[in-house]
Amino acid sequence: MKPFSEDESLAYLTEQLAASGRQEPESEVRPLATELGGLPLALSQAAAYLVDAGIGCGHYRSLLSDRATHLTDLTPESGALPDDQTTTLAAAWSLSVESADRMRPVGLSRPMLRLTSLLDPNGVPEAVLTSPPSLHCLADQRDALTSTAGEPVTAAEAAGALRTLHRFSLLDHDPAHPQQAVRVLKTVQRTTRESLTADDLHTLARALADALLAVWPQTTRDHALVQALRANVDTLILHAQPGLYADGRAHRVLFTAGESLGEGGQVMAAREYFASLATANARYLGSEHADTLAALRRHAYWRSETGDVTGALDLYEQLLVRLRDSVGPDSPETIFARADLAWCQGRPGDITQAVATSSELLSDFLRVLGPDDPGTLTARHNLAWWHGKAGDITGAAAATDELLPEFIRVLGPDHPATLTVRHSLAQWRGEAGDAPGAAAAYDELLTHMLRVLGPDHPATLAGRHDLAWWLGQTGDAGQAADAYAHVLSDRIRILGENHPDTLATRADLAWWRGQAGNAQEAAQEYKLVVRDRIHVLGENHPDTFAARADLAYWQAMVGDTTQRGTPPSDDDGTDTPPGCQVELFLLDDTHPGVEQSTRITLRVRPDPGHPWAVSDSRRRPTLEVLALTPGPADIEPARAFYDHRTDLEFTFTPRRPGRHIIRFTLYENASGAALQQVETELTVTGSDIDAGLLVPTAERRQG
Structure with missing residues (x-):
C-alpha cells in the first residue's frame, strides 16, 4: 500500500484514537503522523500502542527518539496487533528488505539500508552513497551477509539498490535533487540500526566518514551540498561517534565539517563546534593527543574570529605550552600554532609584536618544513602583511609581488591561498596611493574568484567589498555606495544579517553614502551598526570601537555632538565628547640655539569614539595642518597634510632667545572646517632648547 499523505495520516491517526475514546490536539498528532512517514502499518500499530499503553503522542515521539528504547518495545505484541494484522512493524520491514535483496542488484538492498541508517533522514547526497568508499563497504557488507565473495560494486549498482528500496517504500530516492536525493524514515533507520553489532557500527561509521570526505568540495561554492554534508556528519556523530575514533585518531571529516562552518560565515558556530570536538577528542583519545590539541587550536582561531581576541591569545599561550611538552618545539603543530598566535597578536593592534613573532617564525618554517611548503609561503605572506601594517607599504607590496609566482608554482x-596573495597585492597597491590601480586589480581578481570559488563564496564577497572601497577612493562615492548596496544584499542572503562581514558592509555603505552627500543618513545608519555590533561582537570588540568612531564623525558632520559615538538608547543623558590629543616631539638630541634648526613631529591620538579614531586609516579624514609661530622664528612647512599613517615633521628655527609660541590649527580637508587648534611654548635660553616631549594645550572647536 502506498504511504498516506500528511493530511491522510493525520486523519487516520486521529480517527483510530477517537475510536478508543482518545482526543488529542492536532499539534500533538500531526508531528507523530509525519514522523511515521504516512506508512499505514506504522500508523495503525502506533495507534494501538498508544491506546494500550495509555500514553500521549508527544510521549510516544520522545520514546522514538530515545536510543535506549528498542522499536519492538513501541509496537503491540504479535497477539495484540490491530486490524487482524499478523506481522509487527519491524518484522514487516524485515520481510520487505529480504524481498528487496532478491531483486537486482542482488544482495545490495540491506547493505545500502545499513549505510543510510546512520545518515541524515532528511536528505543524503547521492554522491556519498555512490562514492568509492561506499562502494567498497557495500561489497564487503554484501559478501559478509551472503558468505560469498562477489565482484566489486559499481556506482550504477549502488544507484540501482536505491531504486529498489524506493519501490519497496523503504526510502525515498529523488535523483532530481542530488544534494538531498535519499530520504529515509526515522523508524526504518532505527529498526536497521538495532540489528547492527558494535563492530558493524564502527565499520559503517569509518566507511561513511571516508565517503563524506571524498565528496566534500575543495571550496564552499556549493553551499547546499556543504550544508547537507554537515548535517550527515552530525547524524553520523549522533549514532556512531565511537567508530570515528576506531583507529586511534579523530577522522578528518570531523575537522572538515567544523572548518566549513567558519568558512561559510558561521564563525560562532565554528567556535562552539571545535570546543565540543576538543572535548570529544579528549574523551576518546586523551587530553594531550595531537587531535585534541589540534581541535583546541582551531577553537582558539575561531574564537578570535568572533572578536574575542584576548580569550584567543590566552588559549594559544596555554596550548603552546602543552604542544611543546607533548610534540616538541619543532613539530609542525607547534609551529603552526605559533603562526596563529602571531596573527592573533596583530589583530588588536600589537603590530610590532606580530612582526617580531612572524620574523622568528619564518626562520623556523624554513628550517623545519623547507622553502616550498605551503606553510612557509603563508608565513612569508603574513610577515609581508604585518610589515605593511607597520607602515612599510612599499616593502610589503614588493615582498608580496615576489611571492605570487611561488604560490602559483607550488599551489597553482x-x-x-594564491587568490589571497592577489588580494593582498591589490590592497597594497591602493594603500600606496594608486586607488584606480587597486580597483582595476580587484576587478581582475574577482574574475578569477567567480570562476574558482563562485559568486557566493565569502572570499568573493570580500573581494567585491574591497573593490567597492577603492571605487570610492577614486572619487566616485556614489558608485562605491551602489556597489556596497549590492554586496550587502548578497551578504545578508548568504551570511545573514548579523554576520560580522555583513555588519562591515553596512558600515562602509553608510560611510560612502555620507561621502556622497547624505551625512544625516550615514549618522543614522551608524547608530544601528554600533547597536548591532555591540549585540553581535560585544562592547570591546575593535570593530565596535571603529563603528563608534565613524558614528561620532558623521554626528559631527551634521552637528549632532550630544551623544557622539553612541548607539540608539532610551537613556536621555548625554555623553561627554571624547577627547583628542595632539602630541609634539623634538626629534634631535642636540640643543640648538638661536638660528639653529630643530625638527618637531606632530601626531594625532584620538580617544575611542572621537571622529578621527577610525581604526582603518583609509577612512580617517585627511587633515590640513597650518603651523604658525608669531614671534621671531621660522617654521617649515607652514602647511601640511596629515593622513594618520605617519607623523608630520616640521622644522623650527628660532631667531632670538626666550619664549616662543607655536600654534597648529587642524582643518578637515574635504570641508575646510577648523576642527582643533593647539598651542605650545618653547623656551630658548641662550642657545638651548629643552629636548623631549612638548605638551600642547588643546582648544576644542566645533565644526
Missing part, C-alpha cells in the same frame, strides 16, 4: 593559480 586557482588555489584559494
Whole structure:
C-alpha cells in the first residue's frame, strides 16, 4: 500500500484514537503522523500502542527518539496487533528488505539500508552513497551477509539498490535533487540500526566518514551540498561517534565539517563546534593527543574570529605550552600554532609584536618544513602583511609581488591561498596611493574568484567589498555606495544579517553614502551598526570601537555632538565628547640655539569614539595642518597634510632667545572646517632648547 499523505495520516491517526475514546490536539498528532512517514502499518500499530499503553503522542515521539528504547518495545505484541494484522512493524520491514535483496542488484538492498541508517533522514547526497568508499563497504557488507565473495560494486549498482528500496517504500530516492536525493524514515533507520553489532557500527561509521570526505568540495561554492554534508556528519556523530575514533585518531571529516562552518560565515558556530570536538577528542583519545590539541587550536582561531581576541591569545599561550611538552618545539603543530598566535597578536593592534613573532617564525618554517611548503609561503605572506601594517607599504607590496609566482608554482593559480596573495597585492597597491590601480586589480581578481570559488563564496564577497572601497577612493562615492548596496544584499542572503562581514558592509555603505552627500543618513545608519555590533561582537570588540568612531564623525558632520559615538538608547543623558590629543616631539638630541634648526613631529591620538579614531586609516579624514609661530622664528612647512599613517615633521628655527609660541590649527580637508587648534611654548635660553616631549594645550572647536 502506498504511504498516506500528511493530511491522510493525520486523519487516520486521529480517527483510530477517537475510536478508543482518545482526543488529542492536532499539534500533538500531526508531528507523530509525519514522523511515521504516512506508512499505514506504522500508523495503525502506533495507534494501538498508544491506546494500550495509555500514553500521549508527544510521549510516544520522545520514546522514538530515545536510543535506549528498542522499536519492538513501541509496537503491540504479535497477539495484540490491530486490524487482524499478523506481522509487527519491524518484522514487516524485515520481510520487505529480504524481498528487496532478491531483486537486482542482488544482495545490495540491506547493505545500502545499513549505510543510510546512520545518515541524515532528511536528505543524503547521492554522491556519498555512490562514492568509492561506499562502494567498497557495500561489497564487503554484501559478501559478509551472503558468505560469498562477489565482484566489486559499481556506482550504477549502488544507484540501482536505491531504486529498489524506493519501490519497496523503504526510502525515498529523488535523483532530481542530488544534494538531498535519499530520504529515509526515522523508524526504518532505527529498526536497521538495532540489528547492527558494535563492530558493524564502527565499520559503517569509518566507511561513511571516508565517503563524506571524498565528496566534500575543495571550496564552499556549493553551499547546499556543504550544508547537507554537515548535517550527515552530525547524524553520523549522533549514532556512531565511537567508530570515528576506531583507529586511534579523530577522522578528518570531523575537522572538515567544523572548518566549513567558519568558512561559510558561521564563525560562532565554528567556535562552539571545535570546543565540543576538543572535548570529544579528549574523551576518546586523551587530553594531550595531537587531535585534541589540534581541535583546541582551531577553537582558539575561531574564537578570535568572533572578536574575542584576548580569550584567543590566552588559549594559544596555554596550548603552546602543552604542544611543546607533548610534540616538541619543532613539530609542525607547534609551529603552526605559533603562526596563529602571531596573527592573533596583530589583530588588536600589537603590530610590532606580530612582526617580531612572524620574523622568528619564518626562520623556523624554513628550517623545519623547507622553502616550498605551503606553510612557509603563508608565513612569508603574513610577515609581508604585518610589515605593511607597520607602515612599510612599499616593502610589503614588493615582498608580496615576489611571492605570487611561488604560490602559483607550488599551489597553482586557482588555489584559494594564491587568490589571497592577489588580494593582498591589490590592497597594497591602493594603500600606496594608486586607488584606480587597486580597483582595476580587484576587478581582475574577482574574475578569477567567480570562476574558482563562485559568486557566493565569502572570499568573493570580500573581494567585491574591497573593490567597492577603492571605487570610492577614486572619487566616485556614489558608485562605491551602489556597489556596497549590492554586496550587502548578497551578504545578508548568504551570511545573514548579523554576520560580522555583513555588519562591515553596512558600515562602509553608510560611510560612502555620507561621502556622497547624505551625512544625516550615514549618522543614522551608524547608530544601528554600533547597536548591532555591540549585540553581535560585544562592547570591546575593535570593530565596535571603529563603528563608534565613524558614528561620532558623521554626528559631527551634521552637528549632532550630544551623544557622539553612541548607539540608539532610551537613556536621555548625554555623553561627554571624547577627547583628542595632539602630541609634539623634538626629534634631535642636540640643543640648538638661536638660528639653529630643530625638527618637531606632530601626531594625532584620538580617544575611542572621537571622529578621527577610525581604526582603518583609509577612512580617517585627511587633515590640513597650518603651523604658525608669531614671534621671531621660522617654521617649515607652514602647511601640511596629515593622513594618520605617519607623523608630520616640521622644522623650527628660532631667531632670538626666550619664549616662543607655536600654534597648529587642524582643518578637515574635504570641508575646510577648523576642527582643533593647539598651542605650545618653547623656551630658548641662550642657545638651548629643552629636548623631549612638548605638551600642547588643546582648544576644542566645533565644526
